[in-house]
Amino acid sequence: MPNEYAYEKERWRQVIYLGQIYTFESYEEFRQFYDDYLRSPLWREFARQIKADRPQCEAEGCGMYDEESQHNWGQGLHVHHLHYDTLGEERDEDVQVLCPHDHNITHGRPAPMPILDPFSKL
Numbered sequence: 001m002p003n004e005y006a007y008e009k010e011r012w013r014q015v016i017y018l019g020q021i022y023t024f025e026s027y028e029e030f031r032q033f034y035d036d037y038l039r040s041p042l043w044r045e046f047a048r049q050i051k052a053d054r055p056q057c058e059a060e061g062c063g064m065y066d067e068e069s070q071h072n073w074g075q076g077l078h079v080h081h082l083h084y085d086t087l088g089e090e091r092d093e094d095v096q097v098l099c100p101h102d103h104n105i106t107h108g109r110p111a112p113m114p115i116l117d118p119f120s121k122l
């Protein structure tokens, strides 16, 4: 998978939500819009359906299942947007199912810390 972080760094400046173009002056402004969208029933239902149909991390050589992801990373699989041009009306090919580790790698962020001991948070 190509590391698209450099491109992505500016990609948030313009997104298309339900066919309408939205432009953002700052990343914070975009993030607020995007976080609101990720909390919407529209996105939640789409992501739920995607994960039901595609139950494994799709990063090359990974294939982790949701339960394994919960166990290793403390959270389930993510549904990653390959672009922001079809928000609200994503098609199957607009997203990729990723474990939290591969999602971070995709965004050029540091890998998350694995949960080595499930009782360490007590």
Ligand SMILES: [Zn+2]
Residues within 6 Å of the ligand: 057, 058, 059, 062, 063, 064, 098, 099, 100, 101, 102
């Ligand atoms: Zn993975």
